[in-house]
Amino acid sequence: MNYIVKQxxxxxxxxxxxxxxxxxxxxxxxxxxxxxxxEPRFTESLDEEYYISDVTFQSKHDAGRYFEEVFELxxxxxxxxxxxxxxxxxxxxxxxxxxxxxxxxxxxxxxARYILQTPKDYQTYYRHLLSxxxxxxxxxxxxxxxxxxxxxxxxxxxxxxxQAYQNIAMNKGIIEAADALYWDEEGNKLKKGAGxxxxxxxxxxxxxxxxxxxxxxxxxxxxxxxLTLFPNEFRRWIA
Amino acid sequence: MGEWKFRPYQEGEIKVDPIENQFFTTNEVGNIxxxxxxxxxxxxLDETVDGVAEIRIxxxxxxxxVDSQKAVGFLERLTNHIEAKGSGILDxxxxxxxxxxxxxxxxxTNGLEGDPEESKDKDTQRKxxxxxxxxxxxxxxxxxxxxxxxxxxxxxxxxxxxxSKINTFWGLTxxxxxxEHQYLMGQxxxxxxxxxxxxxxxxxxxxxFYGNYKTSNFxxxxxxxxxxxxxxxxxxxxxxxxxxxxxxxxxxNEEISFERxxxxxxxxxxxxxxxGNLKVLIQHEDNEISLTKETIRQAINDFDFVTLKNDDSxxxxxxxxxxxxxxxxxxxxxxxxxxxxxxxxxxKNGSPAWLKALFDQTVFTELQNKFEIxxxxxxKVPLKFHPKFQEPEIRWFKAFIEKDADLxxxxxxFIRKGITITGINSLKSSGARGVxxxxxxxxxxxxxxxxxxxxxxxxxxxxxxxxxYVDGDKCLSxxxxxxxxxxxxxxxxxxxxxxxxxxxxxxxxxxxxxAEVVKADDDSENNDxxxxxxxxxxxxxxxxxxxxxxxxxxxxxxxxxxxxxxxVKMGYRTSRGNPIKKWNPIDxxxxxxxIKIDFSGLxxxxxxxxxxxxxxxxxxxxxxxxxxxxxxxxxxKF
Numbered sequence: 001m002n003y004i005v006k007q008x009x010x011x012x013x014x015x016x017x018x019x020x021x022x023x024x025x026x027x028x029x030x031x032x033x034x035x036x037x038x039e040p041r042f043t044e045s046l047d048e049e050y051y052i053s054d055v056t057f058q059s060k061h062d063a064g065r066y067f068e069e070v071f072e073l074x075x076x077x078x079x080x081x082x083x084x085x086x087x088x089x090x091x092x093x094x095x096x097x098x099x100x101x102x103x104x105x106x107x108x109x110x111x112a113r114y115i116l117q118t119p120k121d122y123q124t125y126y127r128h129l130l131s132x133x134x135x136x137x138x139x140x141x142x143x144x145x146x147x148x149x150x151x152x153x154x155x156x157x158x159x160x161x162x163q164a165y166q167n168i169a170m171n172k173g174i175i176e177a178a179d180a181l182y183w184d185e186e187g188n189k190l191k192k193g194a195g196x197x198x199x200x201x202x203x204x205x206x207x208x209x210x211x212x213x214x215x216x217x218x219x220x221x222x223x224x225x226x227l228t229l230f231p232n233e234f235r236r237w238i239a
Numbered sequence: 240m241g242e243w244k245f246r247p248y249q250e251g252e253i254k255v256d257p258i259e260n261q262f263f264t265t266n267e268v269g270n271i272x273x274x275x276x277x278x279x280x281x282x283x284l285d286e287t288v289d290g291v292a293e294i295r296i297x298x299x300x301x302x303x304x305v306d307s308q309k310a311v312g313f314l315e316r317l318t319n320h321i322e323a324k325g326s327g328i329l330d331x332x333x334x335x336x337x338x339x340x341x342x343x344x345x346x347x348t349n350g351l352e353g354d355p356e357e358s359k360d361k362d363t364q365r366k367x368x369x370x371x372x373x374x375x376x377x378x379x380x381x382x383x384x385x386x387x388x389x390x391x392x393x394x395x396x397x398x399x400x401x402x403s404k405i406n407t408f409w410g411l412t413x414x415x416x417x418x419e420h421q422y423l424m425g426q427x428x429x430x431x432x433x434x435x436x437x438x439x440x441x442x443x444x445x446x447x448f449y450g451n452y453k454t455s456n457f458x459x460x461x462x463x464x465x466x467x468x469x470x471x472x473x474x475x476x477x478x479x480x481x482x483x484x485x486x487x488x489x490x491x492n493e494e495i496s497f498e499r500x501x502x503x504x505x506x507x508x509x510x511x512x513x514x515g516n517l518k519v520l521i522q523h524e525d526n527e528i529s530l531t532k533e534t535i536r537q538a539i540n541d542f543d544f545v546t547l548k549n550d551d552s553x554x555x556x557x558x559x560x561x562x563x564x565x566x567x568x569x570x571x572x573x574x575x576x577x578x579x580x581x582x583x584x585x586x587k588n589g590s591p592a593w594l595k596a597l598f599d600q601t602v603f604t605e606l607q608n609k610f611e612i613x614x615x616x617x618x619k620v621p622l623k624f625h626p627k628f629q630e631p632e633i634r635w636f637k638a639f640i641e642k643d644a645d646l647x648x649x650x651x652x653f654i655r656k657g658i659t660i661t662g663i664n665s666l667k668s669s670g671a672r673g674v675x676x677x678x679x680x681x682x683x684x685x686x687x688x689x690x691x692x693x694x695x696x697x698x699x700x701x702x703x704x705x706x707x708y709v710d711g712d713k714c715l716s717x718x719x720x721x722x723x724x725x726x727x728x729x730x731x732x733x734x735x736x737x738x739x740x741x742x743x744x745x746x747x748x749x750x751x752x753x754a755e756v757v758k759a760d761d762d763s764e765n766n767d768x769x770x771x772x773x774x775x776x777x778x779x780x781x782x783x784x785x786x787x788x789x790x791x792x793x794x795x796x797x798x799x800x801x802x803x804x805x806x807v808k809m810g811y812r813t814s815r816g817n818p819i820k821k822w823n824p825i826d827x828x829x830x831x832x833x834i835k836i837d838f839s840g841l842x843x844x845x846x847x848x849x850x851x852x853x854x855x856x857x858x859x860x861x862x863x864x865x866x867x868x869x870x871x872x873x874x875x876k877f
Contacts, residue, residue: 011586014589118593204825210813210814215871231870
């Protein structure tokens, strides 16, 4: 079944916020009432009509690709920052981004995961579970795959490491370099050990990029050129 | 003449010692000068007759102190209570010496209105007459001030006795609506105590009063003209026949100084002064300084900040900062409604929150450019005002923000109806000055309800605030965050790298020196521009960059370095944090390949991790360290 996409109005955002706060401590009442998603008191229409369905996302990559297709984000970038829309979508897909665990309880996380924050606050802005992957997919397509592995409701160490820094999160050259280092083409997944600590791991990648920033204009470099700068500790990751 | 009297406790009466002084501790108010200026002026602003309050603060100093014989007359039957064991006065002054005092007078105010004799509940609860005299003299921790007034706790006046070494003060009032009468009373706040020459079975209560005693326990004010004129002359009052209140503080605390009073008045009340709603005259012996709309700039220009140089509590550190603040206040006063940027009005039914919906992105893109080039930006910010059991409504307050590259720390000013609430610091980003101005009656009421007795902070658990408003805590949080949220929104998105991100890091401490060793383009050694110019004594060591490393030699022209011990630390320059502290063993270790250390004329004491400790044997020494990654900048520090 297809649903017309709405967005919350201010009251809707407030209601959703209240719901999240309550659900954090009262897991018996943590189902967001679906009828509120289409209730005129709490929602408003978008400028254009978009339709979504109750599709199940296998991964962040799935979600990113789906929303790129629905909204054509690459040519509608203003939607990246639409807090009312992404918060409404979070409420719509709440069962997927905040699933009930084996014990029948939801673990509601930080509000920024469900309600999109201001882009100025980039350290929380990227944490939105739907908008984050969608923006990455829209900007980087398949090159952003290292960010888009894993379940929608969980954040991986790699994405935390790389995406917390604005200058890395959207720098295509750096992402290409990270992709070359940590993506297993054959297995179509992250290389084994990419989540660990130590020489050459993503944590070090972030540190060393921070050191290169003073000596190279990384914004103007291709991934393969950036790769040539890396010291020996990264050797084992370069296939 | 009046007399001092403490009421004896009755049998079975619970003994309670005053605790109100704790609301005016250094932690609460910064210092006692701040407190007395804050409270005294606030009381005057509450009772101003036509919008302009006038204040006079007079410090007698030694020149105009009251001689001991004269002072004794005013302290009769008080000194034995003060000197009693357990009175709470641990360091009583020598009553054989003169009495230095402080006078705090307000003019153009209503004075303490109401029946000076009233004390019965049925009288004091009447709504059709004023009761200020009753509230001021006969209550502690209770206030008759209505919501829109600045004071609500009934504790503000406590600062007067707290400024006296004998916890005592007098007050003389002439009322606007009763100009023919003058009323003089005094109060001394001790602890429950007893006195040797008049032992009471149950001791004396802590509160003593100066006045006329028509009955044994009730002090009426002194009204006799002759007595009052003598009092006015003794304490150099300038009350004349003008309405208002004069407070006299005997044996004034020595921490209260002329300079401190001036600074406190300007820091806390610059806004009503600059806008012409307040005039303050501060006098010390024969020196005086006038703070009015016309004179405040000159006053600050003449003010000697050096006298307060060791005072860490100064919120405004320089004359220049004050001048910029006055400019900002002038600018604020000149604004019309359409000069403001209005944030979008939120729903009345939601909780106050800094949501993106408040900002019109189109407008803010333009504002970012203006802010970037140093323009002041003025906002009107909407906030829900929702007292319980009433309908919610949106009210507005004002916010102003400007860049000031000279500010090492952000400057925050939170002004509610003229009074600066000093403990609210929203801006965390350096190089910016922000002002929050709450002049809306209803919002002022709400914030005032949340203030602590010293008016230095707002507290969601304040007894006057808690449970009074829907989402009250969120309202306070919203308003406190305002300046930083606006500042964040005014930041232009980063355009590539911030080249000067670490510019502040490159300073030369007195005994340390840093040199940046940038990626070498060739193998040539470069002896120029590696060491920044240092005025004064030349540093002993000089760093020279080499390909993939650096050399350290004696700085030509510097004193001998022989037999001196040094440590050099290294780290790759990084866009986040201190390179030395951010060093990671994976980056390099000085005692492992590929790093090589060659040296002559010195002894290596220790070379481990990212540090080399060495002792210089003779001045012709060289420490040569190489093998660093040439794709990264190396920072060295010694």
